[in-house]
Amino acid sequence: MTTLQKIKQTAGHSVLGEFAPKFAELNDNVLFGESVWNDSTLNLHDRSMVTISILLGKxxxxxxxxxxxxxxxxxxxxxxxxxxxLTQAAFYAGWPNAWAGFRMAKEVWADNETATEKERFQQEMIFPIGEPNTAYEKYFSGNSYLSRISDSQISFSNVTFEPGCRNNWHIHHATKGGGQMLVGIAGRGWYKEEGKPAIEILPGSVIHIPANTKHWHGAAKDSWFAHLAFEIPGENNNTEWLAPVTDEEYLNTK
Structure with a gap:
């Protein structure tokens, strides 16, 4: 599975840049650069699991x-x-090490006991969930959130859907160029063009939506979901909002 998240480390240069510049370079540019942590073979979740296990074992x-x-x-x-x-590692890394690890883990995850589903979902991605999507709520079935990420060059936003939420059928019209691109960043969702099978969207999925194409997108019924929505430049761009996606249409996606 791919991920859009990227590790960028500057601690080496900040702390040891003058004293040990080569070590700082290796730490920031190799270990936490493209060579290791940002190699897409393993996602960042799994790399963290591996690293925590190794540190505990040592x-x-x-x-x-x-x-x-x-x-x-x-x-x-x-x-x-x-x-x-930590429970499994205790049998391989030693009981005292596991106890020490649990003490730190309880501090780090202390807020998760009372965290809301929205707060837990926010922890899965680097982009903010944003505010309730009140400006477009009449075009959505369920609750959604909107965070504008950029208005320069290519405008794009992070759109977050609560489980089961989806937008209405709609069309991004343009006489030239136009359309939209979606990039999944957290959770699981669906994209559906009229007359075609639904496409599952996972973190790292990229959906290209041609201009003048009737479609909808939203969360799976059992998962929060967030995607970046890029507005593709074109001539005479406008969005036509159509009928809501019925429960029957939505549940037939899977």
């Missing part, structure tokens, strides 16, 4: 371990997952 339960716990939480590791990881 008994390195220090500030760096806590930093990797916090990073792992940001990359979507849940409280249940970290508890399962």
């Amino acid at each position: 008994g390195l339960i220090d500030t760096s371990f806590k930093s990797h716990l916090e990073m792992g939480k940001k990359h979507g590791i849940t409280r249940q997952e970290i508890a399962a990881l």
Whole structure:
């Protein structure tokens, strides 16, 4: 599975740039650069799980371990997952190490006991969920949220859907160019063009929507979902909002 999240590290240059410039370069540009952490073979969630396991096994339960716990939480590791990881690791890394790891993990995931589903979902992505999508709520079935990311060059926003939420059938009209591109960033959702099978959208999925194409998109019935929506430049762009997606149409996606 691919992911849009990228690790960018500057600690090496900030702390050791003058004292050990080569080490700083290796830390920031190789370990946390494209060579290791940003290699797409493993997603960031899985890399964090692996790194936490190794540090625990070596008994390195220090500030760096806590930093990797916090990073792992940001990359979507849940409280249940970290508890399962530390429990299994106890049999291989040693009981005292696991106890030390649990003490730090309880601090890092302390807020998850009372966190809302929305707050937990926010932890899965780097883009903000934003505010309730009141400006377009009449075109959505269910609750959605909108965060404008950029108005320069190509305008795009992060749109977040609660489980079961979807927008109405609609068309992005243009006489030249135009259309829209969606990039999944968290959760699971659907894209459906009229007359074609629905396409599942996962983190890293890219959907190209030609201009003048009738379609809808939204969350799976059992999952929060967020995508970036890019507005493709064109001539005489306008969006025509049509009828809501019926429950029968929606449930038939899968």
